[in-house]
Amino acid sequence: MQLPSAEFFLLSIPEPHVLLITINRPKQFNALNPEANFEMSRILDWAEDTDEIWCIILTGTGGKAFCAGMDLVNWNKDRSSGVNNQGSGETMPPTGFGGLSNRGLARKPVIAAVDGYALGGGTEMALACNIIVATKKSKFGLPEVKRGVTIAAGGLARLARAVSYQVVSEIALTGRHFTAEEFKKYDLVNEVVENDVDIIQAALVWAKKIIANSPDAIFITKFGIMLAMERASMVEATNEWMNSEEAIAWRDGANLVEGLNAFANKRAPNWKNPAPLRKKSKL
The missing domain is CATH 3.90.226.10 (2-enoyl-CoA Hydratase; Chain A, domain 1)
Structure with a gap:
């Protein structure tokens, strides 16, 4: 890199x-x-x-x-x-x-x-x-x-x-x-x-x-914190968060599947670099 x-x-x-x-x-x-x-x-x-x-x-x-x-x-x-x-x-x-x-x-x-x-x-x-x-x-x-x-x-x-x-x-x-x-x-x-x-x-x-955690989960969680700080309504912030490009990337990412499989099989997860966003969300 x-x-x-x-x-x-x-x-x-x-x-x-x-x-x-x-x-x-x-x-x-x-x-x-x-x-x-x-x-x-x-x-x-x-x-x-x-x-x-x-x-x-x-x-x-x-x-x-x-x-x-x-x-x-x-x-x-x-x-x-x-x-x-x-x-x-x-x-x-x-x-x-x-x-x-x-x-x-x-x-x-x-x-x-x-x-x-x-x-x-x-x-x-x-x-x-x-x-x-x-x-x-x-x-x-x-x-x-x-x-x-x-x-x-x-x-x-x-x-x-x-x-x-x-x-x-x-x-x-x-x-x-x-x-x-x-x-x-x-x-x-x-x-x-x-x-x-x-x-x-x-x-x-x-x-x-x-x-040590899923990068996809890290990124979507921080983005959710930022939205919660920026928006007046907690409900609106949550809805916007879950409909954002960041949330789509998290749901579609390989690390969500990997984390759930690792938990089910009682093994350590093998996290990968997340896929790039299709477009950037704006706060």
Whole structure:
């Protein structure tokens, strides 16, 4: 499998069917400039369309930061030149910060491996992940209000649906940093590990639990979660989900038959790459 070329990211396959995306801007605490935002969106598009990829891990290099958010130096230069950055397509794609924080169509599970600062857009990306694993030293936060801007890349809406009104208000209105343990208390982090633990290996433990299952079932289940979050009615979300192209691919896929046969015959299933979708559904 040929991985895409990338300027701002390191890409690898640490385990079969698992794509590891490492933000590689350590001097900038892995903050993303506009070019990196668009590049990561293209990488995620590729992963969504590649049948061999069943799960994605996102992390940052350097041991100090997962992602410190937007590269404000570049943003300030753009604003000085008259570019209207916030909310425009100039700094990030429609899929949001890193092409992840406001991504609607998504079937592949994403795990955030956080070691250090995850601030602003870094927190927004982490909140868009299915699983978050973080070291004890890690810090989360949405400090946008301290810079005179707001949380406009999708993270605020995700946060408001994930925690209470008072908790989202505290996080978004104070702009302060939160420890990994605090975010776990709010059910925003799945696991906190010691600082000397290899965060990639900790994330791979979760990835292996996911890819041990049918990829067809994984993809249709994540898509159902996304629809349930996006739609006002649970009944409408379920009906749309079961009539989607994703559901058709799952019902027609070989892995459904394989899973049922393996269960009936008391053997381990032999999962295969799912067949590509005939067309993409839209959220």
